[in-house]
Amino acid sequence: MIFQLPFCGKTYNLEVKKEEYNNGGLAVVLIDTDDQEEFTVASSFIEDANLKKGEFCLKNWSENEDIANELIKQGIVIPTGRTVPSGWINAPVCTLKDGI
Numbered sequence: 001m002i003f004q005l006p007f008c009g010k011t012y013n014l015e016v017k018k019e020e021y022n023n024g025g026l027a028v029v030l031i032d033t034d035d036q037e038e039f040t041v042a043s044s045f046i047e048d049a050n051l052k053k054g055e056f057c058l059k060n061w062s063e064n065e066d067i068a069n070e071l072i073k074q075g076i077v078i079p080t081g082r083t084v085p086s087g088w089i090n091a092p093v094c095t096l097k098d099g100i
Contacts, residue, residue, distance in 0.1 A: 005070055016100050021045045026056040049084045057084050057091035
């Protein structure tokens with residue numbers, strides 16, 4: 001599924017690629033379909049997060065804040081209502097829209 005993401009004054013055509021962290025957890029990577037390069041990793045590995053299958057921690061801080069908000073707004077990422085503490089942040093636990 002290709003979607004458009006406005007970011008820093010430009011609109012990007014992106015696709016979600018599911019990968020795995022070394023521990024087997026879900027890594028969510030956004031690929032720029034114009035050049036097939038990695039745009040960003042939208043997930044974050046947080047040790048001891050106790051995630052269920054299909055869940056991941058959404059990186060919604062720093063440079064990813066606007067990206068995370070747009071992914072939720074477009075319904076691509078669905079928050080579960082749970083968070084996982086990591087340092088000074090609480091990362092929202094999310095799933096991907098069905099079919100991604």
